[in-house]
Amino acid sequence: MNKSNFIHKFHHSAKPHTMEDNEEEEESPTELNTITGLSGFVVISPDKLSLKYTGVSQHGHDVGVVQANKPAPCKRFAYYFEIYVKDAGVKGRVSIGFTTNSFRIARHPGWELNTCGYHGEDGLIYLGKRQGEAFGPTYTTGDTVGGGINYDSQEFFFTVNGTLVGTVSKYIKGPLFPTVAVHSQNEEVTVNFGQEKFAFDFKGYESSERNKQQIAIEKISIPSNMSLGLVKNYLLHYGYEETHHALDLATNSTLPPINGAQENGIDDTSYALHERKILRQLIRKGEIDAALAKLRDSYPQLVQNDKSEVCFLLHCQKFIELVRIGALEEAVKYGRMELAKFIGLTTFQDILEDCFALLVYERPEESNVGYFLEETQREVVADTVNAAILSTKPKGKNQSHSHLETLLRQLTACCLELRSLNDGQGEAFSLNRLLRTNNWKRTKKTT
Amino acid sequence: MELKNVKDAFDRVTKKQKLCYSKTHEVVDKMSQEIDKALKTIQEDNHESVVADLKKTFEEIAPINLLEASQKEINGVLTKYPKALDKTLNPDISTAYRNVKFDTHTVHQILAQFFYRQGMYDVGDCFISETGEVKPESSVTKAFMEMNMILEAMKERDLGPALKWVASNSDKLKEAKSDLELKLHSLHFLEIAKDKTSEEAINYARKHFATYSADSCCFPEIQKLMCSLLWIRNLNKSPYSEFLSPVLWTNAAKELTRQYCILLGESPESPLSVTVAAGSQVLPTFLKYLNVLPEKRKEWQTMEQLLVPVELSEEYRFYSVFVCPVSKEHSSEDNPPMRLACGHVLCKQSINRMSRNGSRSFKCPYCPTDIDASQCKQLYF
Numbered sequence: 001m002n003k004s005n006f007i008h009k010f011h012h013s014a015k016p017h018t019m020e021d022n023e024e025e026e027e028s029p030t031e032l033n034t035i036t037g038l039s040g041f042v043v044i045s046p047d048k049l050s051l052k053y054t055g056v057s058q059h060g061h062d063v064g065v066v067q068a069n070k071p072a073p074c075k076r077f078a079y080y081f082e083i084y085v086k087d088a089g090v091k092g093r094v095s096i097g098f099t100t101n102s103f104r105i106a107r108h109p110g111w112e113l114n115t116c117g118y119h120g121e122d123g124l125i126y127l128g129k130r131q132g133e134a135f136g137p138t139y140t141t142g143d144t145v146g147g148g149i150n151y152d153s154q155e156f157f158f159t160v161n162g163t164l165v166g167t168v169s170k171y172i173k174g175p176l177f178p179t180v181a182v183h184s185q186n187e188e189v190t191v192n193f194g195q196e197k198f199a200f201d202f203k204g205y206e207s208s209e210r211n212k213q214q215i216a217i218e219k220i221s222i223p224s225n226m227s228l229g230l231v232k233n234y235l236l237h238y239g240y241e242e243t244h245h246a247l248d249l250a251t252n253s254t255l256p257p258i259n260g261a262q263e264n265g266i267d268d269t270s271y272a273l274h275e276r277k278i279l280r281q282l283i284r285k286g287e288i289d290a291a292l293a294k295l296r297d298s299y300p301q302l303v304q305n306d307k308s309e310v311c312f313l314l315h316c317q318k319f320i321e322l323v324r325i326g327a328l329e330e331a332v333k334y335g336r337m338e339l340a341k342f343i344g345l346t347t348f349q350d351i352l353e354d355c356f357a358l359l360v361y362e363r364p365e366e367s368n369v370g371y372f373l374e375e376t377q378r379e380v381v382a383d384t385v386n387a388a389i390l391s392t393k394p395k396g397k398n399q400s401h402s403h404l405e406t407l408l409r410q411l412t413a414c415c416l417e418l419r420s421l422n423d424g425q426g427e428a429f430s431l432n433r434l435l436r437t438n439n440w441k442r443t444k445k446t447t
Numbered sequence: 448m449e450l451k452n453v454k455d456a457f458d459r460v461t462k463k464q465k466l467c468y469s470k471t472h473e474v475v476d477k478m479s480q481e482i483d484k485a486l487k488t489i490q491e492d493n494h495e496s497v498v499a500d501l502k503k504t505f506e507e508i509a510p511i512n513l514l515e516a517s518q519k520e521i522n523g524v525l526t527k528y529p530k531a532l533d534k535t536l537n538p539d540i541s542t543a544y545r546n547v548k549f550d551t552h553t554v555h556q557i558l559a560q561f562f563y564r565q566g567m568y569d570v571g572d573c574f575i576s577e578t579g580e581v582k583p584e585s586s587v588t589k590a591f592m593e594m595n596m597i598l599e600a601m602k603e604r605d606l607g608p609a610l611k612w613v614a615s616n617s618d619k620l621k622e623a624k625s626d627l628e629l630k631l632h633s634l635h636f637l638e639i640a641k642d643k644t645s646e647e648a649i650n651y652a653r654k655h656f657a658t659y660s661a662d663s664c665c666f667p668e669i670q671k672l673m674c675s676l677l678w679i680r681n682l683n684k685s686p687y688s689e690f691l692s693p694v695l696w697t698n699a700a701k702e703l704t705r706q707y708c709i710l711l712g713e714s715p716e717s718p719l720s721v722t723v724a725a726g727s728q729v730l731p732t733f734l735k736y737l738n739v740l741p742e743k744r745k746e747w748q749t750m751e752q753l754l755v756p757v758e759l760s761e762e763y764r765f766y767s768v769f770v771c772p773v774s775k776e777h778s779s780e781d782n783p784p785m786r787l788a789c790g791h792v793l794c795k796q797s798i799n800r801m802s803r804n805g806s807r808s809f810k811c812p813y814c815p816t817d818i819d820a821s822q823c824k825q826l827y828f
Contacts, residue, residue: 329646332676340677344686353670356677359649360656360669368661 026075029068029178029193041106042066042182050190053089053182063106064182067099068193071175072149074425077210080148080202081178082159082192085120088140089187094120096147098156098176109179114172117181118147118158118165125158125168136165144199149176150209151426162199173423230404237402239276239386275299276386283382284375288318291385302388307341310388312348315339316355317381320372323358331359456531463524467517474510481505543733543747555580561719563588566595587711594707601700606635609703616710625706629659630699633672637690645676725763732757769826773797773812785823789816798823 031048041055042064053064072079083096097109097117110117110126117126120139124132139145139160146159155167180189192198228251235244275298282291292314295303302310315338322331335356342348354369361367371377401409408431415429485501555578562571568588575581597608613620613628620628632655640648652673659665671687678685708715716724736755737747769778771794778784782796791813793801801809802820811818 328649329644332645332649336677349686353667353674356673357666357670359673359676360652362653362657367657368666 026073027070028073028079029070029081030195031069031193032066032180032191033069033177035069049192049195050086050188051180051182052087052189053184053187055185057091057093057184060108060111061106062183063108064187065106065108065179066181067103067177067179068191071101071177072098074149074151074175075419076427077152078148078150078202078206080146080198080200080205081194082144082146082198082200083180084190084192085139085141085143085145086190087186087188088120089182089184091184092121092138092140092187093181093183094139094145094187094189095126095181095183096120096145096158097126097179098147098149098172099179100172100174100176103177103179108181108183115179116156116168116170116172117179118145120145125166127168127171135168136160146198146200146202147178148202148205149425151422152209152213154422154425157205159200162201164200164205230407233403234405236270236273237386237390238383239273239280241273241277272389272392276389279385279389280382283317283385284378286317286321286324286378288314288321292318295385299389299392301392307345310384312342312351313381313384315342316351317378319355320358320377323364324373328359450535453531453535456528460521460524460528463521467521470517471514474508474513477508478505478510481508540730540734543730543737552580556583557718557722559583561717563591564717566592568592587713590707590711594704597703597707598700601696601703604638604696606631606638609699610635612707613703616706619710620706623706623709625702626665627699627702627706629656629665629668630695630702632656633668633690634695634699636672637675640676641682648676721763725759728759728763729757769794771797773801784826786826787811787816787818788822789814789818792826795825 032044032051034044034048041053041062042051043054044051044066048069051064051066055062055064068081072081083094085094088094093108095108095110095117097115099109099112099115103109103112103115108117108119108126109115110119110128110132113128115126115128118124118135119126119132120143122132123134123136123138125135126132136158137160144161148157148159149155149170150157150167153167154170156170157167158165178191178193180191182189232244232247235241235247275294279291279294282288282294292303295310295314302308305311315334319331319335319339322328322334339352339355342352355372357369358364358367358372361370364370365373412429419426419428481501481504485497488497555574559571559575559580560583562568562574563583571588575583593608593612597612600606600608609631613631617628632651636648636651636656639651652669656669656672659669672690675682675685675687675690678687682688683691705715714721732755769784769792770776771778771784773793774797776782776794776796778794782794784792785795785798786792787798789811791811793812798818798820799805802818805820808817808819810816
């Protein structure tokens with residue numbers, strides 16, 4: 001049994017949403033880099049978003065090139081930024097692209113190894129070689145040009161005046177810095193790292209690229225009764241006996257019989273199903289004393305060690321139920337009797353201090369430790385007891401997770417592995433995001 | 448550290464004195480024995496050569512020489528001891544004295560304030576009337592009386608007056624980001640939990656701790672206080688025994704004094720104690736400087752800037768001083784720090800020198816920018 005899993009759930013059940021919504025809290029470029037690598041051929045405005053060429057452009061090594069202050073964030077689907085050509089100068093030799101950290105010389109992005117650049121003078125794409133390749137239109141004064149990275153398909157893409165121009169394979173490894181260059185007299189360019197609205201519909205681009213991915217996923221077929229088997233296994237694993245029975249009645253007449261292997265699976269997973277159902281119901285109703293008594297009767301080995309995880313969570317839940325009904329004096333006495341022995345055990349002490357903080361509030365459900373009073377806490381305790389009972393199965397393989405959970409873990413692990421193969425770039429799998437997206441789609445269709 | 452030298456010199460003196468004493472005693476005892484022997488011989492009627500023999504024996508012993516040697520040794524050590532004392536306990540502090548003209552009025556105010564702060568109100572009133580000074584605002588006097596009353600009550604473990612004052616100044620304390628209120632409520636909570644029921648303690652916590660629990664730096668402390676209810680009878684044997692420490696009360700009293708004086712607009716320390724403490728910190732440096740460079744004593748009376756660094760503790764630094772990176776001199780009223788157009792800072796004299804009194808542009812010493820002296824602005828810290 002994985003102990004730390006449930007302890008972690010009990011303590012942080014209210015927090016994971018916040019973390020996921022912030023897309024893993026990655027830093028993004030906000031302005032041009034004026035600290036290192038600045039050449040003498042360019043001057044940057046005080047707000048660090050405009051650059052102007054001050055040289056006379058005599059050869060290929062006096063380019064006024066500037067990187068962003070931070071590399072492009074890579075733990076996401078895609079990244080994008082834009083420049084506005086305020087003045088194309090004498091020759092219109094503006095370029096936009098991406099470079100690595102070691103890029104330090106006064107050269108256009110794309111002219112050196114491990115750089116990429118789309119040049120306005122000739123409309124060519126340069127990929128670390130002196131010779132460019134045909135790519136898109138030229139751009140000059142008044143044009144808005146954008147550069148982006150699609151981490152899913154591992155490609156660079158560029159836009160002109162809000163229109164996608166083309167894509168090119170991303171061969172560069174490591175962090176990439178958005179880079180802008182000017183290279184003729186009086187050239188001036190303004191950069192937009194997202195502080196203003198983009199001319200290109202970046203969100204739309206991201207959505208359409210995701211849809212391509214989704215279409216590819218939906219072409220994969222699975223056996224028709226596999227989903228049903230997964231759901232049944234989940235219900236059996238967590239002791240939802242009556243729901244499982246109702247599902248059996250509902251599906252018995254419309255679907256073919258489940259094959260022999262799954263029959264064995266059902267028998268295997270239905271170990272102590274009735275007892276697990278009763279205990280889950282008791283815990284979800286907050287009747288912890290009855291649950292403890294039943295555990296002592298049916299599974300005394302689980303409560304024999306009075307410092308075990310199961311005992312700790314049940315005693316904490318009992319304390320929480322007493323706080324819920326306002327019996328504070330009784331809660332403190334119960335704590336002295338049953339919870340004092342857990343102080344000093346480092347895995348339990350933090351949770352215990354959080355529980356006791358409930359006493360401070362007139363309305364504890366509204367406080368920052370109020371999540372202890374939510375229904376989800378009872379579910380976590382019930383899940384812990386359910387897993388503990390399953391661990392007492394006399395023979396056969398011990399399953400700490402249902403098949404559905406195993407599949408989700410496998411999916412997450414595959415996505416993380418794919419990201420590591422792409423040098424740590426791209427987004428991780430997020431079930432919450434997927435559910436929200438589908439919900440949004442459904443709402444849109446209805447409207 | 449310096450007193451160790453004095454102690455060593457003193458120990459050497461005592462050791463030599465004991466040695467001299469024993470040697471002297473030895474010589475005297477020996478002579479006494481010879482005299483007794485001579486007297487005995489005379490009584491036996493063999494007295495023809497007794498006196499001559501005695502004289503001969505005394506010459507052999509040579510007591511004068513022995514005594515002189517011992518005395519010489521102790522005199523040598525005894526002479527070194529006052530020198531060590533002089534070196535350490537410099538009696539002539541007047542060498543570091545400067546004839547500075549003090550504002551008598553200010554000195555009187557400082558002394559009067561010292562008396563009132565110590566709670567010696569009668570002495571302060573008498574001093575004020577005797578020196579003819581204006582009596583300070585009665586509100587200030589009453590405020591110090593109240594503060595001393597609160598602190599006396601806290602020494603008796605009575606938090607009532609302190610909590611009352613904190614409640615009436617709650618907004619100002621929050622503005623100052625002081626944790627005094629939580630400190631006092633924590634101490635009071637622990638007293639209630641110890642003397643009364645845990646229900647009363649919980650009700651007190653709900654009333655006074657709830658407003659702090661949103662503060663992420665106060666929340667862990669509140670959690671520990673609530674968990675201490677588990678051991679309230681045996682708190683000294685629990686993981687939370689720190690809550691019984693008297694240091695908590697001392698720290699709370701210090702914080703109350705500090706916040707009280709801040710709200711009054713007064714310094715937490717009396718000006719007299721600050722002056723004496725800071726002066727005693729720098730006096731050894733001055734004495735050493737003047738001893739090593741005696742020829743500087745004439746300049747000592749007139750110099751405006753010290754030639755040796757003086758390291759005051761952090762609590763005695765009240766304002767910033769700018770040191771010019773070009774001339775290495777402190778800024779002053781007639782030589783203020785100036786901000787160049789590029790953002791770097793130099794003192795005015797350096798700018799005048801580099802720009803030929805403003806008639807020419809010059810390069811900033813730190814960056815390639817050309818600077819026009821007329822564009823430099825004075826900085827105020």
